[in-house]
Amino acid sequence: MLAAVYGPREPQPKHISLPYRAILRCRYHMAPFSTHERKSPAPTRREIELSKVIREALEPIVISEMFPRASIDIFIEVLNADGGTRTTSITAASLALADAGIPMRDLVAGCAVGKADGVIIVDLCDIEDKEGEADVPMAMMPQLKRFTLLQMDGNLTKEEFNKIIELGINAIMKIYNLQKQALREKYLKIREEVLSGNNNRR
Secondary structure: EEEEEEEEEOOOOHHHHOOOOOEEEEHHHHOOOOOOOOOOOOOOOHHHHHHHHHHHHHHHHHHHHHHHOOEEEEEEEEEOOOOHHHHHHHHEEEEEEHHHHOOOOOOOOOEEEEEEOOEEEEEOHHHHHHHHOEEEEEEEEEOOOOEEOOOOOEOOHHHHHHHHHHHHHHHHHHHHHHHHHHHHHHHHHHHHHHHHHHHHHO
């Protein structure tokens, strides 16, 4: 999964801009070689739908009112579609927004939990997703304790659903810590390189 962020910048066409906040645009695309059967590079209805789902899951974290009449564009390229691409896309795009310096209320982390062969499973693979009895992709802002995505496909009892939510939140917290660790390690490395470069000039 690759995620890139461009902006804030002037939107094109200009008439889509908003006077009081930036607009967030998202393009989710699956590479032709990302699935078992080679797919057409043209956008599919599913990709258009997931672009909307991912955008709506990310909008709550961006402090968009700081950039009126601007756009922030997110591009996501799926290289290997082995289940859970929407939640992985949200997680990767959240990191890309933070890395791009976009002001944010929190990171968003996502995970898919479901049921296959009567067993509750965290982070379903492609076969478990397609052949299983239920799939519940979710994403949340852990620090603010707010869900930004919660969908369900299949049938679950109330007890199974509650268990899935509990396992999903636990998995999201682990991913959230990994997100923060990845950002911290990157900027500590940059800091060390800058300090090392300054010392070499002396």
